[in-house]
Amino acid sequence: MNRVDSPIGVFDSGVGGISTLKVLAKMLPHEDFVFFGDSGNAPYGEKRREEVQRLTNNAVQKLLTHHIKGMVIACNTATSASKPMLLEHYPDLTIVGIEPALKEAVDNGAQNILVMATPLTLAMPKFQRQLRLFSGERHIETLPCSGLAGLIECGAQRLDDVKDLLRRLLSTTSDTQFDAIVLGCTHYPFVKDLIAECIPSHPRFFTGYEGLTRHLTHLLDDKNLLRTGNEHRSIEFLSSSVNPHETDLYRELFTSSIESATQFGR
Numbered sequence: 422m423n424r425v426d427s428p429i430g431v432f433d434s435g436v437g438g439i440s441t442l443k444v445l446a447k448m449l450p451h452e453d454f455v456f457f458g459d460s461g462n463a464p465y466g467e468k469r470r471e472e473v474q475r476l477t478n479n480a481v482q483k484l485l486t487h488h489i490k491g492m493v494i495a496c497n498t499a500t501s502a503s504k505p506m507l508l509e510h511y512p513d514l515t516i517v518g519i520e521p522a523l524k525e526a527v528d529n530g531a532q533n534i535l536v537m538a539t540p541l542t543l544a545m546p547k548f549q550r551q552l553r554l555f556s557g558e559r560h561i562e563t564l565p566c567s568g569l570a571g572l573i574e575c576g577a578q579r580l581d582d583v584k585d586l587l588r589r590l591l592s593t594t595s596d597t598q599f600d601a602i603v604l605g606c607t608h609y610p611f612v613k614d615l616i617a618e619c620i621p622s623h624p625r626f627f628t629g630y631e632g633l634t635r636h637l638t639h640l641l642d643d644k645n646l647l648r649t650g651n652e653h654r655s656i657e658f659l660s661s662s663v664n665p666h667e668t669d670l671y672r673e674l675f676t677s678s679i680e681s682a683t684q685f686g687r
């Protein structure tokens with residue numbers, strides 16, 4: 422296969438990466454994609470960094486067997502823990518990774534920002550540096566959401582638990598009127614409406630997906646690896662879950678207009 426025609430690999434610890442894939446597929450309509458959700462090992466956000474690095478490396482190895490021309494780490498936790506290591510191990514592969522979109526919120530003029538992400542993402546030096554850089558002139562609060570991605574992974578059957586956990590987590594924030602919420606975990610867009618219900622102000626939500634896609638487009642274009650046409654575009658779904666129907670759920674989440682965990686079940 423001509424390298425230009427190779428697919429782009431997209432990886433997350435589970436269903437979260439589908440929220441990223443939706444934007445990638447929309448903005449890059451001629452590209453093929455192979456999505457791998459490591460649902461068998463999710464969630465990542467409360468694991469040790471070394472363990473996340475090991476799992477991420479396994480995911481890249483798996484996607485490389487599909488001859489990918491580029492790789493999107495659609496997982497803030499995996500990016501924070503593993504991106505420098507991946508860049509070193511795979512110097513010839515185009516790799517981009519999603520990170521909490523704090524800069525995007527700041528660039529859009531937000532003054533009171535809440536960053537929701539996994540404990541590991543928030544603890545990583547990269548995010549801590551960003552936090553130091555952008556604090557000062559504005560109010561930025563971080564909220565480590567232990568357990569949230571794991572519950573979202575379980576779908577609608579844990580919906581009440583998701584609601585309870587969100588209420589508990591968000592009750593620990595200050596009474597600031599947030600004008601921006603950074604969804605720093607790709608699982609969280611699926612519960613965006615539930616988050617909004619717990620926040621008295623009407624904040625804008627930031628995920629960073631468009632910026633990530635533009636960055637990928639630019640890198641592939643530089644290497645002449647962008648497709649200009651593709652009549653039969655394919656999007657393949659793979660999972661490490663023992664549940665044989667897991668990829669059906671990925672496909673369903675991808676093809677429907679579902680934006681909320683309230684609407685999907687298993």
Ligand code: DGL
Binds near residue numbers: 498605
């Ligand atoms: N969706 C991932 C993220 O963006 C990981 C969540 C998890 O597995 O804990 O951080």
